[in-house]
Amino acid sequence: MNAVNPLRLRAFIAQVDTAAGLDACWPWRGHTNPDGYGIFGKSGGGAHRVAYQLMVRPIPDGMSIDHTCHNTDTTCPGGIECRHRRCVNPTHLEAVTQRQNLLRSRHTMPHHNAAKTHCRQGHEYTPQNTYSRRTPKGYARRECKTCRRERLGSKAAQ
CATH class of the missing domain: 3.90.520 (Smad3; Chain A)
Known part of the structure; x- marks a missing residue:
């Protein structure tokens, strides 16, 4: 003490x-x-x-x-x-x-973001469907892999 x-x-x-x-x-x-x-x-x-x-x-x-x-x-x-x-x-x-x-x-x-179980498009945040990364300022970010694939696929089709 x-x-x-x-x-x-x-x-x-x-x-x-x-x-x-x-x-x-x-x-x-x-x-x-x-x-x-x-x-x-x-x-x-x-x-x-x-x-x-x-x-x-x-x-x-x-x-x-x-x-x-x-x-x-x-x-x-x-x-x-x-x-x-x-x-x-x-x-x-x-x-x-x-x-x-x-x-x-x-x-x-x-607190609110950590409680989210699905992305904006309704895909579930699971270990298999979630990219986790840190921003340059050190903040944690999650990204839905399904949405990312769809977004990158639509850009490639343009």
Whole structure:
């Protein structure tokens, strides 16, 4: 476990609403950034990240902190109105890759695209019928092999 500065922990906890109990979300009462996330300290770090570091463990390099309470709440509107962005309950936070974080939230395009089982023309995405590639920016892309064959065949016929 990392050494925790008790004064920093006390200052952090003073800005947390734990009245709803151990299992509930703990809303951040301090300042928030324009995206609705709590901020703490001189550096303006994410309060949820600070909570994880203070009460769980250091965040591994390259990892994001996911609000697991957000992933199970079907009534959450998402975006800057999402109340889970202010949650700092350490039992609601998990260190995951950015990809996992995006795929878990039903408010993101990667989540919606990963859930698609068929291409626009109705062909099923199966390992045999799907090209998988990365764009120059590193984004994952799927392409239907049947549609690609049809498209390339129509170009050859012209």
